[in-house]
Amino acid sequence: MSTDTNPGAGELATVHHLPVGSDRGAAIEPDEILTPEEYAARTSQKARALARYEGYRRDVVVVATAARKAATHEKTKAAINHGLTMIQGLDSWRGRAWDASTMGVYRRQIKAAEATGDQALVAEWLERKARVQDARHRRLMDLPKLLVGLVKAGVVGLAALVVIVLLIGLLVQLSGAGEFTRVVGGVMDALRFIFTAIAWAWTPLALVAPYVISVGVVLAAWREGQQRGKVPGWLATSTEDSDVAIDETTIAQALAALRIPQITNYLKEGLPMQYLTPARRDGRGTHAVLRLPAGVTAEKVARRRADLATGLHRLSKEVWPTTGSEAGILDLWVADKGALSEGAGPYPLLEDGAVDVFKGVPFGRTLRGEPMMAPLLERNTICGGMPGQGKSSAARVIMAGAALDPTAELRIWVPDANYDFEVFAPRCSRYVMGAEDEKISQILADLRELHAEVQRRGDLLVKHEIPAVTRDLASKNAGLHPIFCLLEEAHVAIQHKKYGEEIGQLLVDIVRLGRKRAIHLIVSTQAPTKDSMPRDVTRNCSNGIAFAVGDHVANDALLGQGAYAAGHRATELIPGTDKGTAVVKGFSGERSEIVQVYFLDVAKDNDQVTPIIERGLAAIAKCGRVPWSTRESGELEAPPAPRNLLEDLDEVLGDEPVPAAKVAPLLIALSTEYSGLTGKQLCADLAAVGVKVPSSQNRYLVDPVTIRDALAGQATAELDDES
Secondary structure, three states, X not given: OEEEEOHHHOOOEEEEOOOOHHHHHOOOOOOOOOOHHHHHHHHOHHHHHHHHHHHHHHHHHXXXXXHHHHHOOHHHHHHHHHHHHHHHHHHHHHHHHHHHHHXXXXXXHHHHHHHHOOHHHHHHHHHHHHHHHHHHHHHHHHHHHHHHHHHHHHHHHHHHHHHHHXXXXXXXXXXXXXXXXXXHHHHHHHHHHHHHHHHHHHHHHHHHHHHHHHHHHHHXXXXXXXXXXXXXXXXXXXXXXXXOOOOHHXXXXXXXXXXOHHHHHHHHOOOOOEEEEEEEEEOXXXXXXXXXXXXXXXXXXXXXXXXXXXXXXXXXXXXXXXEOOOOOEEEEEEEOOOOOOOOOOOOOOOOOOOOOHHHOEEEEEEOOOOEEEEOOOOXXXXXXXXXXXXXXXXXXXXXXXXXXXXXXXXXXXXXXXXXXXXXXXXXXXXXXXOOOHHHHHHHHHHHHHHHHHHHHHHHHHHHHOOOOOOHHHHOOOOOOOOEEEEEOOHHHHHOOOOOHHHHHHHHHHHXXXXXXXXXXXXXXXXXXXXXXXXXXXXXOOOEEEEOOOOOHHHHHHHHOOXXXXXXXXHHHOOOOOOOOEEEEEOOOOOOOEEEEEOOOOOOHXXXXXXXXXXXXXXXXXXXXXXXXXXXXXXXOOOOOOOOOHHHHHHHHOOOOOEEHHHHHHHHHHHOHHHOOOOHHHHHHHHHHOOOOOOEEOOEEEEOHHHHHHHHHHHHHHHHHHXX
């Protein structure tokens, strides 16, 4: 509105309202009939003002809505994102240039070494810095000489060119091939053309060059920002991947996000983390080893694995912080995003393949993706963990592998109503399932039988004069084939009021003595304690498989005394999240390994074990051996009668003496029990039964007459013994 001073009104001002569109549009027509309310609304200044304010409000809402929509649009965020990335690239160049000019890298390393009190490292970095400064100083001092040298080289080159042109012109003139002036003129014309072309191209080049250079700088800065910058979360678009590159910087940022005071203060001082092993590719992920600031243990970081995983943009099960060689050294392995979601993958022998138990059976894959074999011979295995974490599945994988060796016998005892191993029954010589007293009694009887088998095999080893069963001996049907026994839910049987004590003692003896005699015992339990598992069983199991456990007692019972203190901890496995993942000992040259175990389903609608059992039985039938499942439970396997050397020689020899070296192949062809037999060994075996092989001209001749006489004497002695 405006004001006009009216002299007739003294000092008062007359108010004149400015016309607005709504006023003009609301003008009262001469013939229009209005109610008193409509007339008051048309003529009221307050109503007109409210109408104007409502219009202003609508305009503000429209503008704000449009601005907010534009600001939050994906394309707008992408444009700001790219602009910020370019700015971060320029800032990265600034920082790198500053570091290069002030030797910032060396200053930070010296400061970090001083913070740790490592005087040797401080001296080393000071020496490096001095060498670099000296080299830089020499380069600066040599720069004038370099420039003078370039000028001299240019002058000499130009003079040489003039001399060459003059010589060529002189030679042309003397030879009569042309004129001297024409040669010089041609060279001058060529130079004139070159300078003219440069002058012609210079103008557009000078006009375009700034734009080309600018675009190149922008693209280079954007690329630098992509590599070294970090886009704020509010600018992330829906099409961008939230993954990050796992490197030293990312790990340091993730540790800082834990807000552990010592780490926070250390990084605030500008000190870099000390990496004993820089971040590098390792299998399906990245591996790094670093020393934590004083006062921080690797265990403290490991307990916050889930928090650390958020800083690395990973799931909890994809981040594995463990204690290194010292309490303050963090050994960190980070899987590629999604790399562990597939687990160990399919069982490698699911469709075909055979097993030699002396070489181990497939068990799983390490976190790095490497196949892991479970060694079995001359070992025993203890497996445990919280319910539902995979201990029964691990035992099933081992027994399924053993089932594919036609020389192996399987015995399984499950003192519980449990279907996990029911499909193994056709392949087992002993199978008991149930928690009733009579079932536990049967398990005890089978363990007594196994204990007697251990003793019998000891006598056989003495007879064969070998310390442990070998592959050759196990294949000779000599009563020393491998036996694999599984006591599932062992704590149930061991804690049985009536039979538990004797079962525990039998397990101790079998574990102590059975390993060299090709008897492998797998003891599976939930949480081994002094009451649920004899200590001598846990101490004598070379293989340990620990799924998620609740405390250090169970951890050390499965992985060995002192394992928890040394950083080998199944307590760091998260129940549910790390299902199917175990810490194992004795499987490789490492003190422990983290393994994702293969899974074999036994559910009726997806039975993966039965085809494996059928293949195992077919392999046994092909070898001509009777499956142990055809024997009645409790029936002892009668050891095969040893072959009679004299009878076999009587069968293969004719009437003439034959050199021992030629007799050995005849015996090998007769029976595989003689595999590897030599002439010298044959002479020794004959001497053991009272037959001396005479030597004639360095040839040991086996006389069939002597052999048959000895055989007759042996038969007479047996008749005398019987009478």
